[in-house]
Amino acid sequence: MLHFLRRRLTVAILVALTVLTLSFMLTRLSGDLAISIAGPNASQEDIELIRRAYGLDRPLWVQYFDWLWRALQGDFGDSYFFKTRVARLIMERMPITMTLGLCGLFIALCVALPLGILAAVKENTWVDRSVLMVALIGQAMPSFWLGLILMVVLGLNLGWLPISGTGSWEHYVMPSIVLSFSAIPSLMRLTRSGMIEALASDYIRTARAKGLSRLSILVKHGFRNAAIPVVAIAAVQLGFMLGGSIVIETVFALHGVGYLAWESISKNDFPVVQAVVLVLALIYIGLTLLSDLLNAVLDPRLRSA
Amino acid sequence: MSTVLQPAGAGNRRRIWRNAGAILGVGIVGFITFVAIFAPWLAPYDPFTIDLGRRVIPPMWMEGGSPLNLLGTDQLGRDYLSRLIYGARVSMIIGVATVITSGIIGTFLGVMGGFYGGRVDDAVMFAITARLSIPVVLVALAVAGLLGTSFTLVILVLGLLLWDRFAVVARSTTMQIRNLDYVAAARCAGCSPMTVLLKEVLPNIATHLAVVATLEMALAILLEAALSFLGLGVPPPLPSWGLMISEAKDYMFFSPWIIMIPGIALFVLVLGVNLLGDALRDMLGTDLSR
Numbered sequence: 158m159l160h161f162l163r164r165r166l167t168v169a170i171l172v173a174l175t176v177l178t179l180s181f182m183l184t185r186l187s188g189d190l191a192i193s194i195a196g197p198n199a200s201q202e203d204i205e206l207i208r209r210a211y212g213l214d215r216p217l218w219v220q221y222f223d224w225l226w227r228a229l230q231g232d233f234g235d236s237y238f239f240k241t242r243v244a245r246l247i248m249e250r251m252p253i254t255m256t257l258g259l260c261g262l263f264i265a266l267c268v269a270l271p272l273g274i275l276a277a278v279k280e281n282t283w284v285d286r287s288v289l290m291v292a293l294i295g296q297a298m299p300s301f302w303l304g305l306i307l308m309v310v311l312g313l314n315l316g317w318l319p320i321s322g323t324g325s326w327e328h329y330v331m332p333s334i335v336l337s338f339s340a341i342p343s344l345m346r347l348t349r350s351g352m353i354e355a356l357a358s359d360y361i362r363t364a365r366a367k368g369l370s371r372l373s374i375l376v377k378h379g380f381r382n383a384a385i386p387v388v389a390i391a392a393v394q395l396g397f398m399l400g401g402s403i404v405i406e407t408v409f410a411l412h413g414v415g416y417l418a419w420e421s422i423s424k425n426d427f428p429v430v431q432a433v434v435l436v437l438a439l440i441y442i443g444l445t446l447l448s449d450l451l452n453a454v455l456d457p458r459l460r461s462a
Numbered sequence: 463m464s465t466v467l468q469p470a471g472a473g474n475r476r477r478i479w480r481n482a483g484a485i486l487g488v489g490i491v492g493f494i495t496f497v498a499i500f501a502p503w504l505a506p507y508d509p510f511t512i513d514l515g516r517r518v519i520p521p522m523w524m525e526g527g528s529p530l531n532l533l534g535t536d537q538l539g540r541d542y543l544s545r546l547i548y549g550a551r552v553s554m555i556i557g558v559a560t561v562i563t564s565g566i567i568g569t570f571l572g573v574m575g576g577f578y579g580g581r582v583d584d585a586v587m588f589a590i591t592a593r594l595s596i597p598v599v600l601v602a603l604a605v606a607g608l609l610g611t612s613f614t615l616v617i618l619v620l621g622l623l624l625w626d627r628f629a630v631v632a633r634s635t636t637m638q639i640r641n642l643d644y645v646a647a648a649r650c651a652g653c654s655p656m657t658v659l660l661k662e663v664l665p666n667i668a669t670h671l672a673v674v675a676t677l678e679m680a681l682a683i684l685l686e687a688a689l690s691f692l693g694l695g696v697p698p699p700l701p702s703w704g705l706m707i708s709e710a711k712d713y714m715f716f717s718p719w720i721i722m723i724p725g726i727a728l729f730v731l732v733l734g735v736n737l738l739g740d741a742l743r744d745m746l747g748t749d750l751s752r
Contacts, residue, residue: 168591175592183601186608293740297733299684301691302707302725309718400597404688418600419692422607430604438595445595 161453169446176438177228181221183434184427194237194425233432238424243432247414251436253323254406254413258399260329261336262391269341270387273348274380280353288349292342300401304335304408321410332402332409339401340394347390351383358382385455392448396441484741490734498550505544506532509701513539518713518720533723536706537713545701546727552702553683553731556617560682561675563621568628569671573659575629576636586633593626599688606694616695620682631674635667669746676739680732687728703728 184190191208192199199207208214212223227234233243276288311331312320322328355361356379364374403415410416414433421429497504516539520527527534533542575586602619609615639645640663648662687704689695696702698709706724714721 168588171588172592172595175588176595179592179596183604184608186605293733293736296680296736297729299687299704299707299725299728299732301688301704302721302728305707305711305714305721306718306725309714309721313715396595401599403597403599403603404692407692415600419603422603422694425607430607434597434600434604437597437600441595441597445591 162450165446165449169442173439173442176442177225177435178221180431180435180438181224184431185217190427194427228432228435233435234428236421236426236429238421238426239429243428246417246429247432247436250412250414250417253411254399254402254415257329257332257336257402257406257411257413258395260333261398261402262340262395264333264337265340265344265394266391268337269344270348273345274352274375274383276345276349277352277356277383278375285349288345292345295338295342295345298338300335300339301404301408303338304331304405307331307335308409321408323410323412328409328411332405332411335405335408336398336402340391340398344387344391344394348383348387351386352379355379355382385452388455389448389452392444392451393441396444399440400437483737484744487734487737487739487741490730491738494550494731494734495554497547498554501547501551505541505547507541507544509540509544509548510699511540515539518717520717520719521723524719534719536710536720542723545706546703546724549701549703549706549724549727550731552613552696552700553686553728556613556620556686556696557679557683557735559617560620560624560686561679563617564623564625564678564682565628565671565675567622568625568674569632569664571625572629572632572634573636573663573667576633577640577655577659577663579637579640583633586629590626590629593623596623598623599685602685602689603692603694606689611694611697613696613700616686616689620685624678624682624685627674627678628671631670632667635670636663639663639666669742673739673743673746676735676742680735680739683728683732683735 191204191211191213194211195204195207212220215223224234231244233247235241236243236246239246272288272291276285279285308320308331311318318327318330319325361374361378364378369378399414402413403418405411406413406415407419414436418430418433420426421433513535516531516535518537519531519535521534521542522529522532524534531541531543533546536542536545571586571589575583598620602616602623605619606615645658645662648658653661686695686702687707690702690704691708693708696705698705703724707721707728710720710724
C-alpha cells in the first residue's frame with residue numbers, strides 16, 4: 158500500500174512540474190510577449206518600457222525559474238488588467254466554479270446512478286435502450302446551445318429562473334444542469350456495465366438463493382460492487398467539468414474562474430490565463446490522485462497494481 | 463456475459479435495434495458528408511452575400527417567412543440555408559483533419575509504449591497522464607487568443623490535444639497482440655521491428671482505432687463549435703455552426719429559431735457520428751465502454 162502511494166505521488170508531482178513548464182511555455186508561444194501586452198497601437202518606446210517593467214528583457218531561462226520559484230510559493234504575479242494579485246483574483250472566483258462543479262456532479266450522479274441501475278436490471282428491454290438513447294443524446298448535446306435554450310425556455314418563456322449573473326442560488330440552477338450533461342453519459346454507462354457484471358456474479362446468485370429481498374440484493378450486493386469504479390470516475394469527471402466550465406460560465410455570465418480566464422484571454426492578461434490553466438490542471442491532478450486512493454481503499458485487489 | 467440466461471428472441475430484438483442505430487448513423491453522416499462535398503451546387507445563394515434590407519427573416523413555414531429563403535436569413539441578411547450547408551464543410555473538415563492529426567500522434571505513442579514496454583511505456587504513460595491534466599478548452603482558447611484565430615489553428619490545436627484516447631487504446635491493444643503467435647512468427651522470420659509494427663500490429667489494431675476515431679471526431683466537432691461560439695475558433699465570416707449560434711444569440715429571445723437551426727444541425731451530426739461509432743464497436747464485438 159505504501160509503495161503504491163509513493164509511486165502515485167511521485168507521478169503526480171512530476172506531472173505537476175510538467176504542467177508548470179507547459180503553462181509557462183504557453184504564454185511565450187506568440188514570440189514577443191511585450192508586443193502582445195502593449196497592444197496594436199503601441200510605439201517602439203512603449204514596447205521597450207513594458208519589456209523592462211515586466212522583466213521580459215532577461216534571458217528566457219531566468220524568467221522561467223523566477224516564475225517557477227514564485228509559482229511554487231503561490232505567487233502568480235499581478236494581473237495586467239485588474240491590477241491586483243492573480244492569486245487573490247483566483248481565490249475570490251474559485252468558490253463559484255467549485256460550487257458549480259459540485260452541483261453539476263451532484264445532478265449528474267442523481268440522474269446517472271438510478272438510470273444506470275435501472276438499465277442493468279432491465280437489460281435488453283426497451284427501458285435499457287431508452288437509457289442508452291439518453292446517454293447518446295447527452296453526448297451529442299452542445300453545452301453552450303443547451304444553455305441558450307434553457308435561457309429562452311426556463312428564463313424567458315416560463316420565467317422560473319434568472320437568465321444570467323451570479324447573485325443568488327437560483328443563478329446556479331441552469332448552469333449546473335448544463336454542466337451535468339457532460340458527465341451523465343459516461344457515469345451512466347459505467348454504472349450500467351458495472352451493475353450488469355455484478356448481477357451476473359456468483360455472490361448475487363448466492364444472495365438470491367438465500368432468499369434475500371430484491372432491493373437488498375440490488376443495493377447491498379450489486380451496487381456496492383458496481384459503485385467502486387463509478388466513485389473513482391466521478392472524481393476525475395469533476396476535474397474535467399471544472400476545466401470545461403469556462404464555456405458554461407461564459408454563456409451564463411457566472412463570474413467564476415472560467416469566466417475570469419475568458420475575460421483575461423480577450424484582454425491579453427497573460428499572468429491570469431497562465432495561473433488559471435495551472436490551477437485547474439493541479440486540481441485535476443489532485444482529483445485523479447484522490448480517485449486512485451479511493452479505488453485502492455474500496456477495492457483491495459487494485460493495491461498491488 | 464448474461465447472454466446465456468436471455469430468453470430466445472432477445473438477441474434478435476437487440477440486433478434489430480442496433481441495426482436501426484447503425485443505419486441512422488450511416489445515413490446522417492453520409493448525408494452531411496454529401497452536403498459538405500457538394501455545398502457549392504446545393505446552396506441556393508452565396509453564404510457570404512450580405513443583404514441588410516432582408517435581415518432576420520424567419521424560415522418559410524413560420525409567420526413572416528418567405529419562399530425565397532427556405533430557412534430564413536441571419537442578422538446580416540445572409541441566406542441561412544446556404545450558410546448551414548457551407549457550415550457542414552467547416553464541421554466535417556475540422557472533424558476529419560483533427561482526427562487524422564491526433565490519430566497519428568496518439569497511435570504512434572500508444573504503439574511504441576505497448577510494443578516496447580519498459581521505460582518507453584513509462585514515458586508514454588506519463589505523456590498521457592500529463593496531457594489529461596491539461597484543460598483542453600482553456601488551452602485552446604488561450605492559444606487562439608495569443609496567436610489569433612484561424613481555421614488551421616483550430617485543427618492544429620485540437621489535433622495536438624485530443625490524442626490521449628488514441629494512445630490509450632493503441633497501447634492496450636498492441637500489448638494484447640504483442641505476444642501472439644503470428645507476431646512471434648514474423649519476428650522469427652527475421653522481420654525488422656518496423657516491419658512487424660507496420661504489417662502485423664497496425665492492421666490488427668486498426669479497427670479499434672476506427673472506433674476511437676469516431677468518438678474523437680464527435681468531440682472535435684463539438685469543441686470547434688464551442689470555441690467558435692466563444693469567438694476564438696473559426697473566424698467570421700466563415701459559416702461555422704458554432705459561430706452562427708454565437709452571432710445570432712442577441713436575437714434568440716425574439717426569434718428562437720435563429721439558434722435552433724444551427725444547433726439542431728450540430729446535434730444531429732454529432733449524434734450520427736456517435737451512432738456510427740457504436741455500430742462499429744458492435745461489429746467488432748468488443749465494448750470499449752465496458
